[in-house]
Amino acid sequence: MKANQKIYILDDDRSFLKTTNFYIENNSDYEVEIFDNEKALFEQLTTKTPDLIILDYHLTVDGDDGTTGGDILKQIRFWGYDTPVIMLSSLNDVSKAVNLLKGSATDFISKGESAHEMLLDSIKQIFSYTGLIKEQNTVQGKTSSLKRQLLTSLGLITGLAGLLYLVM
Numbered sequence: 001m002k003a004n005q006k007i008y009i010l011d012d013d014r015s016f017l018k019t020t021n022f023y024i025e026n027n028s029d030y031e032v033e034i035f036d037n038e039k040a041l042f043e044q045l046t047t048k049t050p051d052l053i054i055l056d057y058h059l060t061v062d063g064d065d066g067t068t069g070g071d072i073l074k075q076i077r078f079w080g081y082d083t084p085v086i087m088l089s090s091l092n093d094v095s096k097a098v099n100l101l102k103g104s105a106t107d108f109i110s111k112g113e114s115a116h117e118m119l120l121d122s123i124k125q126i127f128s129y130t131g132l133i134k135e136q137n138t139v140q141g142k143t144s145s146l147k148r149q150l151l152t153s154l155g156l157i158t159g160l161a162g163l164l165y166l167v168m
Helices: 014-026 038-045 070-078 094-104 115-167
Strands: 005-011 032-036 051-054 085-089 105-108
Touching: 005 014, 005 038, 005 070, 005 105, 014 105, 014 115, 032 038, 032 051, 051 070, 051 115, 070 094, 085 115, 094 105
Parallel strands: 005 032, 005 051, 051 085, 085 105
Antiparallel strands: none
16 A cells, blocks of 8 residues: 655656656655656646655756756746655756755755665655644644634633622
C-alpha cells in the first residue's frame, strides 16, 4: 500500500528518470509519477497537485525553446502552487543553486553517484517538515477554537455575575 504522498518528477533524461522512479518507489512508500516534458507536467498539475515536485534544471526536449527547470519553477509559483520543489542538475554550479533556492526551490541536488540517496533523504526531510507544519497548524487551529470557547464562557460568567449582583 502506498502512502498518501505523491511526487512528480520532470527530467528529460529518461534513463535517470526511470532509475530515480525505481529507486524512490523501492526505498519508500511514496507514489511517483514521471514526466519527460513540461507540458505533460502542467496538464497533470491542473488535475492533481502533488506533495512534492522534482525538476531537472537542464531540459532538452524536442522543440526546446531554452526553457530551464528554473523557468518551470517560476511558472509553478506564478500559478499559485506552493508545493515543495527539489531542483536537480548535472552541473555542480553553486551560484545557480543559491539563486534557485532564493527563488523558492526547496532543495538543490547535483546529479552524481550519490544523487539518489541524497534525493531520498531530502524527500524524507521535506515530508517530515511539512508534516510538522500541518500538525502545528492543526494545534493552532484547536488552540484558537479553545480560546474562543474560553472567552465565550468568560463572557457568560461575567454576565451571570453581573446579574447576580443586580439581584442581591
